[in-house]
Amino acid sequence: MSGHQHTRPYLGFGLGLRPDHYETVLHSRPAVDWFEVLTENYLVPGGKPLHYLHSIREHYPMVMHGVSLSIGSTDPLDIAYLRRVKALAESIEAEWISDHLCWTGINGKNLHDLLPLPYTEEAIRHVVDSVSRVQDILGRQLLLENVSSYISYVDSVMTEWEFLSAVAERADCLILLDINNVYVSAFNHEFDPRSYLDQVPVERVRQFHLAGHRNLGHCIVDTHDAPVIDPVWELYAHAVRRFGEVSTMIERDDKIPPFKELLAELDHARRIASNVRAEVAA
Amino acid sequence: MSVLQRLQADFQDYIVDLERRMAGNVVGTAKASAAQRLDIYAEAYRQRLVEALGKNFPGLAAWLGERAFDRLGVAYLDNHPSTHFSIRHFGHALSRFLATDAPYRERPALAEMAAFEWALAGAFDAADSPCLSVDDLGIIAPAQWPVMRFRLCHSVRRLDLRSNVPAIWQAIDRNETPPPPRAQKTPLAWIVWRQDLKTWFRSLAVHEAWALDAAMAGEPFAAICEGLCEWAAAEHVAAEAAGLLKRWISDGMIMQFEWSR
Numbered sequence A: 001m002s003g004h005q006h007t008r009p010y011l012g013f014g015l016g017l018r019p020d021h022y023e024t025v026l027h028s029r030p031a032v033d034w035f036e037v038l039t040e041n042y043l044v045p046g047g048k049p050l051h052y053l054h055s056i057r058e059h060y061p062m063v064m065h066g067v068s069l070s071i072g073s074t075d076p077l078d079i080a081y082l083r084r085v086k087a088l089a090e091s092i093e094a095e096w097i098s099d100h101l102c103w104t105g106i107n108g109k110n111l112h113d114l115l116p117l118p119y120t121e122e123a124i125r126h127v128v129d130s131v132s133r134v135q136d137i138l139g140r141q142l143l144l145e146n147v148s149s150y151i152s153y154v155d156s157v158m159t160e161w162e163f164l165s166a167v168a169e170r171a172d173c174l175i176l177l178d179i180n181n182v183y184v185s186a187f188n189h190e191f192d193p194r195s196y197l198d199q200v201p202v203e204r205v206r207q208f209h210l211a212g213h214r215n216l217g218h219c220i221v222d223t224h225d226a227p228v229i230d231p232v233w234e235l236y237a238h239a240v241r242r243f244g245e246v247s248t249m250i251e252r253d254d255k256i257p258p259f260k261e262l263l264a265e266l267d268h269a270r271r272i273a274s275n276v277r278a279e280v281a282a
Numbered sequence B: 001m002s003v004l005q006r007l008q009a010d011f012q013d014y015i016v017d018l019e020r021r022m023a024g025n026v027v028g029t030a031k032a033s034a035a036q037r038l039d040i041y042a043e044a045y046r047q048r049l050v051e052a053l054g055k056n057f058p059g060l061a062a063w064l065g066e067r068a069f070d071r072l073g074v075a076y077l078d079n080h081p082s083t084h085f086s087i088r089h090f091g092h093a094l095s096r097f098l099a100t101d102a103p104y105r106e107r108p109a110l111a112e113m114a115a116f117e118w119a120l121a122g123a124f125d126a127a128d129s130p131c132l133s134v135d136d137l138g139i140i141a142p143a144q145w146p147v148m149r150f151r152l153c154h155s156v157r158r159l160d161l162r163s164n165v166p167a168i169w170q171a172i173d174r175n176e177t178p179p180p181p182r183a184q185k186t187p188l189a190w191i192v193w194r195q196d197l198k199t200w201f202r203s204l205a206v207h208e209a210w211a212l213d214a215a216m217a218g219e220p221f222a223a224i225c226e227g228l229c230e231w232a233a234a235e236h237v238a239a240e241a242a243g244l245l246k247r248w249i250s251d252g253m254i255m256q257f258e259w260s261r
């Protein structure tokens, strides 16, 4: 295994913090190593969201995960939004801040979707420039997540993993690798998900996402409303073999089950990771 | 316009306006055509935003029923696409849209329901305010009373409603059958606010509504007493005003007393 695992900050196994589970988390203090919180949900003046955020923060480390940075949009960056993100990160001492390698709208509109970028030199240059400015404002490195996609652009001249790697290297940012999204995009665009993982630079990856999805037959849609499927678990094992110890969490945003079901799913991830470690050590 | 800008404009036009130009920029495969692939985004867009609107206006959604609310959601989305970083903000103009757009304007209670729910949502995550307690009134010297002004907590929202939407909302919230909509000629005053983490609402008598509006506008206690003479005998207005003030304080609506502007 690579030596990077010793220098990469590692939080263990986490879950997404959702309002349905605030009370359970606060009162039963489940065995979760950390929580990922959705940035925009806490960019509010006060009330319950911030109350629970700060109460739960007293017991768990947190990372922030945003959906509205729109780093690839040709619209100008929203500086006021970024300042608020920074202030929130300071107030909860977030371990890191992530968003997506995508765009969410132009001409002032927010479609609230994670739209893919064309894999072109022009797009790389545009994103690299924006990431540099974002990192200057935030005063820290940003994690960018690979999104699932349903289209590929005629204009694209490279693979998604080449695009992702080039952005990370040239902008000197980090990667949140969503294993399910790799699986979804591999299905939709008919490539081998393992060769994707095998070509992402190991030292750039700071966090993994796992999630469930919905298979429509002609496409897989990234819904986060179901348990992780076996082929994605297998891909996760492959990722652990390559990347070593990476903070891992499961995303569930719809049809949210009782907390203990998510804990059981997280334990499954723990078992896979420790099996891989045992296998590598042998 | 750069190549990237043009692509994003075409893609957004496909999603928002269902303009087909983008299909030429997308690879179709045996598995799924370019249009099928783009339609996943276009359909998800409407579904996601209408669903978010339903979360921000649960009473209105339940009251209208799924199909009518979907129609409203799409019509609203076409007129007021989201421009905010948070989907929580989607629907800020819904009440106005319902009040002015056909066919919704024929049923004014719909716009009132939206205004009421937007006030609830606003109170829910308004800034926390340190509130005064009734004991704080004890330390005010008699000479300070007439010139005392009031800062209300950030969560306080004032509405005037002609229809019984709060009762309808409450029944829906409790999973009970809502009463039939009723409207009256003169609107009834309501306040929505949050005390600690709990959101409240109640109606106000005409004199209380007037006094609260005056307090919110920065009028001093003496002016509020004077105004209350319209509803009470002069020798009782000071006690009446003090009584209202005590209630506002114990409800957690007053943040601060102020003596100069």
Ligand SMILES: [Fe+2]
Residues within 6 Å of the ligand: A145, A178, A181, A209, A211, A251
């Ligand atoms: Fe993800």
